[in-house]
Amino acid sequence: MSRPTYQRVADQLRRRIIAGEYTPGDKLPSRQDLAEEFGVGRRVAADAVQQLVGEGYVVSRSGSGSYVRPRPPVRRLTRSWYREDRGGSPFRADMAAQSVRGGWESASESAIAPDTVAHRLAIDPGDPVMRTKYTFTGDGEPVMLSTSWEPLEITRGTVVVLPEDGVHAGRGVVDRMRVIGHEIVQAGEIVTARPADAEEADLLRIARGSVVLVIQRTYYTEDRPVETADIVVPPDRYELAYMIPVGGK
Known part of the structure; x- marks a missing residue:
């Protein structure tokens, strides 16, 4: 046809x-x-x-x-344990370092863990999780998406059950988990690329089918994973910089 x-x-x-x-x-x-x-x-x-x-x-x-449409300048997103562990929002810190006003919109709801998420969180498929969807902005323009999942067996009934509500709203995962006694000691990331789906393209205001980077991030305590997320980044707007510690503290 x-x-x-x-x-x-x-x-x-x-x-x-x-x-x-x-x-x-x-x-x-x-x-x-x-x-x-x-x-x-x-x-x-x-x-x-x-x-x-x-x-x-x-x-x-x-x-x-x-x-x-003008091409936005390519900015840097720093993937660094130092940034994750120093308090506050790592994304907002990245934006401030480049004189960009960083912010986000979010929506949280309880959900059932799909198989892939359950595997990443070391829980059973169908276990309850708190799912939060984010649209991150720089100077008011959408620059990055994220969907985060946290096991409700950890956060239910605590002051951090809703990541963007309450006195700890806007803090990073490391800070929030520390509040309820879960000390994050490690983060793992897997980076892949794929075409954006229709919803992602519309939210990011990019061409449908454009290639996006997907960062599959998971936070771990000594005992278990406590949060996992899929972060979607348009590579024509942002580059990823990984800062890897070598040796002791």
Whole structure:
């Protein structure tokens, strides 16, 4: 089955953007000019541009036209035990170090641990967990997503059961777990890459299907894992820097 005409036009425009024929900030040709160039109607041309808007390649400005979306500067996310253990939010510390106003939105709810999460937390599939979804922002723009799971057998009935509520809201996992007597001594991370799903692309305002980095992070005490998370990072905006301690303290 052939692709709809507007998608074929969008494909051509997307290639030009990726190749640099249209650079960030450039104004795209008008709908009328695109219709004439590709031999299509204005409606088809408009739908093609809207496709690129939805994918994050183009922004439309009312009364002005459509422009290639500027590329944000690449910033650094530091993966460091020192940052995790010194108190406060490591993400906010990273943003402050780069003169960026860091923040986040979150939503927590009790859930049932799926098999993969249960394995990472060393609990049984179906055990209750507190699941928290985060959208992290830098200067108001979405820059990173995270979904965190904590076993409710550890946190239920404590002051830190809701990661972003109460007197300890906004603290890192290390600080929160310490409050209830669980001293985190180690963190492990596995980094992979995959295409963003539709929800992730929409939240991050990137093109659907764009490749994202996924950091699978798990925190451990001496006895067990106490939190695990999937952190989703667009590599065109952020690079990961790992600071690894060598030798003793």
